[in-house]
Amino acid sequence: MIEQGQINKPKAVNNHILAIGGGKGGTGKSLITASIGICLAARGNGVLLIDADLGTANLHTFLGLEPPKLGLSDFVSKKESTISGVITKTGVNNLKLISGAKDMIGIANLSYGQKVKVLNNIKKLKYRYILLDLGPGISFNILDFFLISHCGILITSPEPTSIENTYRFTKGLLFRYLRKTISKKVVRSIIDNGIRQRNGHKFESIFDLMETIEKIEPGLGNTISRYLSTLDIKLIVNQTRTSKDRSIGQKMAIATKKYFGIPIDFLGNVSYDNKISKGLLQKKPLMAYLPHSRVFNELTEITQKISPRYQLGFGFSTD
Amino acid sequence: MKRLAEQDYYNLLEISPKASFEEVRSAYDQAISIYATDSIATYTLFTQKEREVILSRLAEAYKTLTNSQLRKEYNHLLIERGERSPQEIGFSSLEDSNEARGKLLEVSVESLTQKQQEAKDEALPSNTNLSLFDSQISVTGKIIKTIRTTQEISLEEIFKQTNISRETLEDIEEERFEKLPALVYLRGFLKAYANILQVNQTEMVDGYVKRYLEWKNTYRK
Numbered sequence: 392m393i394e395q396g397q398i399n400k401p402k403a404v405n406n407h408i409l410a411i412g413g414g415k416g417g418t419g420k421s422l423i424t425a426s427i428g429i430c431l432a433a434r435g436n437g438v439l440l441i442d443a444d445l446g447t448a449n450l451h452t453f454l455g456l457e458p459p460k461l462g463l464s465d466f467v468s469k470k471e472s473t474i475s476g477v478i479t480k481t482g483v484n485n486l487k488l489i490s491g492a493k494d495m496i497g498i499a500n501l502s503y504g505q506k507v508k509v510l511n512n513i514k515k516l517k518y519r520y521i522l523l524d525l526g527p528g529i530s531f532n533i534l535d536f537f538l539i540s541h542c543g544i545l546i547t548s549p550e551p552t553s554i555e556n557t558y559r560f561t562k563g564l565l566f567r568y569l570r571k572t573i574s575k576k577v578v579r580s581i582i583d584n585g586i587r588q589r590n591g592h593k594f595e596s597i598f599d600l601m602e603t604i605e606k607i608e609p610g611l612g613n614t615i616s617r618y619l620s621t622l623d624i625k626l627i628v629n630q631t632r633t634s635k636d637r638s639i640g641q642k643m644a645i646a647t648k649k650y651f652g653i654p655i656d657f658l659g660n661v662s663y664d665n666k667i668s669k670g671l672l673q674k675k676p677l678m679a680y681l682p683h684s685r686v687f688n689e690l691t692e693i694t695q696k697i698s699p700r701y702q703l704g705f706g707f708s709t710d
Numbered sequence: 711m712k713r714l715a716e717q718d719y720y721n722l723l724e725i726s727p728k729a730s731f732e733e734v735r736s737a738y739d740q741a742i743s744i745y746a747t748d749s750i751a752t753y754t755l756f757t758q759k760e761r762e763v764i765l766s767r768l769a770e771a772y773k774t775l776t777n778s779q780l781r782k783e784y785n786h787l788l789i790e791r792g793e794r795s796p797q798e799i800g801f802s803s804l805e806d807s808n809e810a811r812g813k814l815l816e817v818s819v820e821s822l823t824q825k826q827q828e829a830k831d832e833a834l835p836s837n838t839n840l841s842l843f844d845s846q847i848s849v850t851g852k853i854i855k856t857i858r859t860t861q862e863i864s865l866e867e868i869f870k871q872t873n874i875s876r877e878t879l880e881d882i883e884e885e886r887f888e889k890l891p892a893l894v895y896l897r898g899f900l901k902a903y904a905n906i907l908q909v910n911q912t913e914m915v916d917g918y919v920k921r922y923l924e925w926k927n928t929y930r931k
Contacts, residue, residue, distance in 0.1 A: 549750070551750055551753045551754075554750060554751065554753050554754070555753055555754040558753075558754055558755050559754075635750075638743070638751070639750060639751045642743065642744040642749070642751035642752070643751050643752070645724070645744060646744055646745070646751065646752045646755055647755075649717075650755060650756070
């Protein structure tokens with residue numbers, strides 16, 4: 392629940408919510424979300440995928456499904472009264488979907504009230520894992536969904552533009568968090584100025600900002616640092632081709648930790664595979680056409696890192 | 711959380727204060743590849759000015775930590791400032807460290823021939839850590855193994871850093887002399903091994919080779 396001046400992380404009682412985001416479109420968020428979802432489900436976990444990429448929803452395609460009849464927009468617009476009412480099957484055991492496919496004009500911009508309603512309802516759902524595909528961009532809604540989840544996964548590709556957007560996303564998260572938790576007007580205006588970069592008050596680095604805040608409100612800097620170190624953010628680099636590409640993720644994790652004080656867990660690389668775009672044409676899930684591929688192995692390893700407690704094939708989730 | 715440019719050299723390079731010169735080197739290479747101007751991994755993360763500050767600080771760090779005198783002075787500075795404790799750096803006290811170093815030098819000089827002295831003078835700057843060997847006894851494989859296991863270093867890690875096969879490392883530790891390679895290679899391996907264990911190279915090499923040669927003379931006449 393995002394209350395004014397406070398962001399409370401939900402306790403992992405009913406479920407474990409993973410948000411998948413990253414500034415740029417086309418980096419592979421939906422494909423990876425669908426694939427990780429399938430892997431987790433195959434390990435016996437109850438998994439719900441939610442396509443929160445309203446307006447440009449693709450998750451159903453990566454699962455090999457036709458656009459479902461009901462989607463998240465129906466719940467938001469109150470056509471469907473409960474969120475459970477818009478959950479659909481995927482044809483994969485243990486895996487369910489709330490699609491974003493039923494696009495409604497204007498649905499891409501959720502109001503504050505609508506956003507809160509969606510979040511509150513998601514938190515009550517009983518699945519071991521809930522994966523939120525947030526789509527591209529750094530709008531406030533996306534950042535808020537990311538901050539409110541138990542764990543956020545950033546997807547980037549090895550291109551400079553994608554990396555730039557990943558850092559923008561991280562900065563956006565930081566500013567969004569600061570903006571929401573700090574009530575002191577003076578500090579807020581500093582942050583706003585930092586974001587908008589006017590009044591000649593451009594912060595060259597996060598440290599400049601933190602130092603300024605610390606001067607005005609001593610102790611606040613520490614509180615912020617402590618919160619930042621509790622964030623659970625992970626990084627996947629998708630579409631890697633060369634060994635140079637594959638070295639980027641670890642470096643980004645180190646630099647982000649050193650620069651922002653935000654610990655980023657590098658989960659791994661997913662290789663580029665030209666069979667994927669062909670497979671998409673057939674609208675099949677990745678596992679169906681690349682079962683023994685390098686990509687499949689990489690995704691399996693990544694999934695293992697996300698859910699280390701569950702052994703392949705062992706038992707079913709108990710909630 | 712300190713500004714990048716204000717973190718101490720060890721934090722900056724993400725290494726332990728007890729890191730060997732080789733570890734410093736590879737940490738430095740890694741850091742350069744992250745923060746260099748053309749590094750894609752940190753594209754847009756830093757302004758050019760910030761980058762220059764970071765890179766010059768990294769260069770300072772590398773220069774200081776790979777020079778035993780400068781490093782010693784830097785360590786003392788950190789301890790004086792209260793930023794690091796003597797335990798972290800590996801000395802139980804400043805006096806002990808100087809004493810140990812002094813002993814090391816005395817002992818090493820005594821047990822060497824002229825030729826070895828020259829070689830050792832070259833080797834000295836690369837390893838200034840405490841001597842764990844009693845100068846007069848020969849160094850057994852068991853001692854080497856104990857030093858290794860006490861530091862919780864696996865053979866796998868030694869292999870990764872030195873490329874010496876695990877079999878050879880085990881042969882050294884188990885003193886399977888008949889399986890060991892020619893002396894010239896053995897010395898090289900022992901030297902690299904000693905470096906990882908952060909013990910005096912010359913002492914370990916000479917001490918072990920002494921045993922090896924004793925065996926060789928006895929059994930392979």
